[in-house]
Amino acid sequence: MEERADEGPSIEARAALLLQLRRAGVRDLSIMRAFETIPRELFAPHRFRDLAARDMSLPIGCGQTMPAAAALARRLEALRIEPHHRVLEVGTGSGFGAAVLSRLAREVVTIERYETLAIEARQRLAELGCANVEALFGDGLAADETRGYFDRIILHMSFHEQPPHAVMAALAPGGAAIFGRYAPPASADARPSERLALSHRDGEALWTTSDLWPCRLGAALNGRAKAL
Known part of the structure; x- marks a missing residue:
């Protein structure tokens, strides 16, 4: 029986995605295993499922995107998540990131x-x-x-x-948070660039923040929305 075209990427395609993560510098085996066991195509819109095994961002509903696999994997690796950790994710999107996190924490x-995205995720x-994701x-x-915390x-x-x-304030002492931060533009007519930042809460009121690498996450939005 022939495999249907809408069934998503083959085993070979998923293996190729893992190879792309390695080439991007991801070395944490627990993250590699999580990406291997979570079918990314399940979280992609139906018309883009054949692209789910490629290391590329994909559009989803409400004007949002599913991040490229390597970009997400590198952010998770920088957080150094341990099996006993309790993790907060802001910006569920398709739910793929939460699914990967469920294998790590x-x-x-x-x-x-966006309510429509929350329901679908x-x-x-x-x-x-x-079962360990709310x-x-x-x-x-x-x-x-x-x-x-x-x-x-x-x-x-x-x-x-x-x-x-x-x-x-919800970060426990000894914890870490990762997010994007806008850097000042190089000139008056240039657009501000985005840099990934990692903040550690070393004590009740003591923080240290490290600059990591360029990113493209988009501006934070406050409040709730039914849809776009």
Whole structure:
């Protein structure tokens, strides 16, 4: 029986994606295994499923995109997620990042501001049996402190300064958060560039932030939205 064209990438295509992650510098075996076990095509729009095994960003609903596999993998590797960690993800998107995180951490809370994306992501995560993921519709930049502390926070967006205190306050001492940050433009007519930043909370009021590498995450948006 011939394989249907809409069934998604073949085993060979998925293996090629893992090779692309290696070429991009990803070395963490737990992240490689997570990408190997999560079918990326399940999270891609139907018309783009044949491209899911390529290392490229893909458009999804509400004007958002699924990040390129290597870009996501490198961000997760920089966070150094451990199996006992509790992780907060702001910007669920398709849900693929949360699915990968479910293989790396003890518990994942992911928040999406677009209700349609949140509903679809929740369905996909349930289909995969990601029981340690709680997918919420809400404003992740105004995180409810009653959800407790997180060992790691990943924000799929860029800020002109630091992320809002409301979300960074949810980081436990000793924890780390990764996000994009706009750098000042080189000239008056140039567009500001984006750089990935990694912040560690060394104590109750002591933070250190490291500049990592260029990124393209897009501006942070506040509030909730039904759809675009």
